[in-house]
Amino acid sequence: MKPSDSDALFRILADPTRRLMLDLLAERGPLTVGELAAEFPDLVTSGISKHLMSLRAAGLVCATRRGRQQIYRLESDAFVAALSPWIAKYERYWTTALERLRDLAERGQTKEERKTHQRREARK
Amino acid sequence: MPQVIRSIEINAPTSAVWHWLATQKTLRRWISSNIEIDMRVGGSYRFLGPDDKTWVSGHVLELEPEKSLILSWLEEGSGWVNPARLVLALDPIATGTRVTLIHDGFEGIGLEDWSETVADYERGADIHKILDRLADLVSSGEA
Numbered sequence: 001m002k003p004s005d006s007d008a009l010f011r012i013l014a015d016p017t018r019r020l021m022l023d024l025l026a027e028r029g030p031l032t033v034g035e036l037a038a039e040f041p042d043l044v045t046s047g048i049s050k051h052l053m054s055l056r057a058a059g060l061v062c063a064t065r066r067g068r069q070q071i072y073r074l075e076s077d078a079f080v081a082a083l084s085p086w087i088a089k090y091e092r093y094w095t096t097a098l099e100r101l102r103d104l105a106e107r108g109q110t111k112e113e114r115k116t117h118q119r120r121e122a123r124k
Numbered sequence: 125m126p127q128v129i130r131s132i133e134i135n136a137p138t139s140a141v142w143h144w145l146a147t148q149k150t151l152r153r154w155i156s157s158n159i160e161i162d163m164r165v166g167g168s169y170r171f172l173g174p175d176d177k178t179w180v181s182g183h184v185l186e187l188e189p190e191k192s193l194i195l196s197w198l199e200e201g202s203g204w205v206n207p208a209r210l211v212l213a214l215d216p217i218a219t220g221t222r223v224t225l226i227h228d229g230f231e232g233i234g235l236e237d238w239s240e241t242v243a244d245y246e247r248g249a250d251i252h253k254i255l256d257r258l259a260d261l262v263s264s265g266e267a
Contacts, residue, residue, distance in 0.1 A: 086208075086230055086233075087127075090174065090227050092174070094225050094227065098130055098132040100153070101132070101134070101141070101154045102132050102134045102223075104144050105140055105143075105144055106135050106136055
């Protein structure tokens with residue numbers, strides 16, 4: 001991921017209203033603009049639209065038209081894609097770290113440590 | 125929301141597994157050989173991360189012996205404004221212990237308003253505020 005991509009994503013997510021919109025879509029599934037607006041009684045419709053536009057521009061939500069209504073849904077793939085470099089790195093890291101923990105708790109040493117020890121023994 | 129969940133079953137009682145989570149010395153054996161950690165709630169930690177070039181730092185958010193260790197998790201110099209979270213939970217099972225690791229909160233790592241809370245926290249103002257914020261982030265990340 002380019003730094004500019006993550007910066008843009010972070011700017012979008014920095015706004016509490018937009019985060020709440022994402023939460024609502026995540027919890028309740030696709031919602032119409034009216035349903036979303038009902039959750040933000042203090043916001044005018046144009047304010048709601050502006051937030052939805054920026055979420056759309058970032059690829060975090062998508063909209064489909066049903067009759068006269070726009071229905072918004074979460075683009076969870078976009079979310080995962082934006083954050084995936086970190087996720088992938090930590091997935092690898094934690095898998096091996098937990099194996100080290102298991103070896104330590106069960107045997108008192110990790111696989112790497114056993115190998116080092118065996119090499120040292122072999123040299124004797 | 126994206127998160128990393130891993131669990132592993134260990135043929136040892138929770139007390140024996142906790143030993144490896146309980147001190148800087150034992151954490152150095154499996155998390156990172158260079159970790160510096162003040163093992164108490166609110167204590168800070170820092171180590172050279174998984175890629176061997178980025179430093180990771182944060183604080184101990186929760187510490188419950190033989191049950192759980194929760195750390196805030198910030199990659200320095202990666203544009204993160206707000207830390208993610210690392211949860212390590214131990215559960216007794218018939219064959220020993222199940223260790224569950226949840227690394228979450230990634231969706232919040234760029235929140236600009238977080239910096240105020242972190243500043244408060246560094247002044248020692250209110251640790252619970254940070255926990256509340258984390259709780260919010262985590263519940264928002266569940267779906």
